[in-house]
Amino acid sequence: MKSVFHGLYLGAVGLGCVVFSTGAALAQSDAPATFHNPILWEDLADVDIIRVGDTYYYSASNMHYSPGAPLLRSKDLVNWEYIGHSVPSLDFGPQYNMEGGTAYVGGTWASFLGYRQSNKTFYWGGCVNFKHTYIYTAQVAEGPWKKSGEIDNCYYDAGLLIDDDDTMYVAYGNTTLKVAQLSPDGTKEVRSETVFQTPKDIRVLEGSRFYKVNGNYYIFPTRPANGQYVLRSTKGPFGPYEIRNVVLDEKSPVAGAGAPHQGGMVQTPEGKWYYMAFTDAYPGGRIPVLAPVTWKDGWPEVDLKADNQWGESYPMPFPGTVQRDRGGFSDRFAAKELGPEWEWNHNPDNTKWSAGDGLVLKTATVTDDIYLARNTLTHRTIGPHSTATVLLDYSKMKDGDLAGLAFFRNWTGLIGVSKEAGGFKLVMKNGMALDQHKQWTTASKGEVKQSTTLKGGKVWLRAAADVRPGAGRKVLFSYSTDGKSFKSFGDPFDLSADWPFFMAYRFSIFNYATKSLGGEVKVTSFEITKP
The missing domain is CATH 2.60.120.200 (Jelly Rolls)
Structure with missing residues (x-):
C-alpha cells in the first residue's frame, strides 16, 4: 500500500469514515449538490486541463521539485487524485542535482498537456531554463513518460492545440504572442509566427492556452496577476486575432486571495464548459478554483456572481455527484x-x-x-x-x-x-x-x-x-x-x-x-x- 489516503477523498466524519475513490464511478447523491472553491487547497498553479473520453486530467507547475509536472485525474472536475508526473526527472543540467549550483525557481512551469487521438498518445511540453522546449510522451497518463523531443526554441507559457486534421500547434510567448506548428510527430518545429502584440493598456499577456471551438481558434492568455483575456481568429491558427476581456480584478472566492487567473477551459461530454484558474493565496501558494463558462456570440464568458465575485460555490458539473473532502x-x-x-x-x-x-x-x-x-x-x-x-x-x-x-x-x-x-x-x-x-x-x-x-x-x-x-x-x-x-x-x-x-x-x-x-x-x- 503506497499510502493510506493515496488519491482518496474522505467524508466529513474524518479518518474513520467510508473512503471514496475518484478513480472509480462518480459518487452519487439524490439531492442537488454544489461544489465549493477552492477545488483543492494545495499549491497547483499554471493549470492546463483536458478531457479524454469521460476522464479529466490536470497538469501543474512544480519548478525545482522532482519528479516534474504533476498530473491529477478526475471524473467530475471537482474530486481529484494524484496519478503521476510527466517529467520523471529534471534532466536539464547538473544544477538540478545540486552540482555546481542549484535550480530554485527553475525547472518545469506553465507547460502544456494534450492528448492526440490519432496515435492515442499524451503530450507534455515545457520550456526549461528559458532556452529549450522539451516534449514528453506517454500512452497512458499514469506513465511511463519518456522524453521524445527537444526543440531549440522556448515556448514560454505554452498551450497545445491538436487541430481537426491532426496538425499540432503551440501558442506561446510573453506580450508578443506567437503560434508554432509542430512536425507530424510533434517533436520538432515546422514554423513559428507572431500572431498578436499586446496593447499598451493591457501591458502583459502570457500563460496561453489554445482551443478550437465551432471552427474558430482561441488563444486564452492571462494578464498577471489580475485578469484573463481571449483572442479569437475566424481565419485560422495564425490569425489575425481580435481580443476581449474575460475576467478582470474579480473577487476571489478565497478570503484574502488574489483575482483568479491563468488556467484552462474544458468541455464536458454534455457540452458544458468550465474554467479552472488559480488564485494567489500565499503563503499557501496558488490554488485552483473552478467556474462555469457560457458562450455568447462566439466568445466565452465566466459565470461570476454579483459585484464581480467568483463564486464560492456553484452547482456540481454532473448532477447527482457530490464533492468529497480530501480530509x-x-x-x-x-x-x-x-x-x-x-x-x-x-x-x-x-x-x-x-x-x-x-x-x-x-x-x-x-x-x-x-x-x-x-x-x-x-x-x-x-x-x-x-x-x-x-x-x-x-x-x-x-x-x-x-x-x-x-x-x-x-x-x-x-x-x-x-x-x-x-x-x-x-x-x-x-x-x-x-x-x-x-x-x-x-x-x-x-x-x-x-x-x-x-x-x-x-x-x-x-x-x-x-x-x-x-x-x-x-x-x-x-x-x-x-x-x-x-x-x-x-x-x-x-x-x-x-x-x-x-x-x-x-x-x-x-x-x-x-x-x-x-x-x-x-x-x-x-x-x-x-x-
Whole structure:
C-alpha cells in the first residue's frame, strides 16, 4: 500500500469514515449538490486541463521539485487524485542535482498537456531554463513518460492545440504572442509566427492556452496577476486575432486571495464548459478554483456572481455527484516506490534512500545549509490549516547529522534531531533564507531557537500550519516521545507571504550531514491531518 489516503477523498466524519475513490464511478447523491472553491487547497498553479473520453486530467507547475509536472485525474472536475508526473526527472543540467549550483525557481512551469487521438498518445511540453522546449510522451497518463523531443526554441507559457486534421500547434510567448506548428510527430518545429502584440493598456499577456471551438481558434492568455483575456481568429491558427476581456480584478472566492487567473477551459461530454484558474493565496501558494463558462456570440464568458465575485460555490458539473473532502494524507512507506503526492527538492541521489519498510534516508550531502542538502522529500501543504506528524527513528545518525521535519520555502523553519559528541539533541531552528536578488542562493543558514537533550531512539515531530492568505501566519512546532502527548517546542515560526519564489510552503523530511556521510534515519509514518 503506497499510502493510506493515496488519491482518496474522505467524508466529513474524518479518518474513520467510508473512503471514496475518484478513480472509480462518480459518487452519487439524490439531492442537488454544489461544489465549493477552492477545488483543492494545495499549491497547483499554471493549470492546463483536458478531457479524454469521460476522464479529466490536470497538469501543474512544480519548478525545482522532482519528479516534474504533476498530473491529477478526475471524473467530475471537482474530486481529484494524484496519478503521476510527466517529467520523471529534471534532466536539464547538473544544477538540478545540486552540482555546481542549484535550480530554485527553475525547472518545469506553465507547460502544456494534450492528448492526440490519432496515435492515442499524451503530450507534455515545457520550456526549461528559458532556452529549450522539451516534449514528453506517454500512452497512458499514469506513465511511463519518456522524453521524445527537444526543440531549440522556448515556448514560454505554452498551450497545445491538436487541430481537426491532426496538425499540432503551440501558442506561446510573453506580450508578443506567437503560434508554432509542430512536425507530424510533434517533436520538432515546422514554423513559428507572431500572431498578436499586446496593447499598451493591457501591458502583459502570457500563460496561453489554445482551443478550437465551432471552427474558430482561441488563444486564452492571462494578464498577471489580475485578469484573463481571449483572442479569437475566424481565419485560422495564425490569425489575425481580435481580443476581449474575460475576467478582470474579480473577487476571489478565497478570503484574502488574489483575482483568479491563468488556467484552462474544458468541455464536458454534455457540452458544458468550465474554467479552472488559480488564485494567489500565499503563503499557501496558488490554488485552483473552478467556474462555469457560457458562450455568447462566439466568445466565452465566466459565470461570476454579483459585484464581480467568483463564486464560492456553484452547482456540481454532473448532477447527482457530490464533492468529497480530501480530509488528510497518511503514508507508512510500505511500498518501494513513493506515491505521486511526493516530490524531492531537486533530483534525489537514489543510492541514498529506500522505502518498503519505512522511508530510510541516508545522508547524501555534507553541508550546514538545508538549501544545499539533497534528498529532502516534500509534500504540499493542505490548507487552510493542516498538521504534519512524522515518526523518526534517529538511532543510526552520526555525529554532525541533522534530520527532521521542516516547513520549507525560501524562508524556512524546522524541528529536528542533531547528534553531537555521541549524544542527541532536539532542536528547533528558523531563519533559513534564500536571496531572490542573488539567484536564490542562501542568504541565511538560520539559528537554533531551542534545544534539549533527547533519548530513546525515536521521536514524533509535528508542524501545525496556518496557510490562509496574508501576513502573520505561523507554524507551531511540537514533539512527543510516546506519540500521544505533544509538547510545544521553539518559537512560533512566522511565514513569508511573498510571491516571487512562486512555490508555496511544503512539509519536508530531511537528513543531512555536517561532518561526514554514513548516518541514516528511518521515517516509519507521515500523516497530515486537518482540524
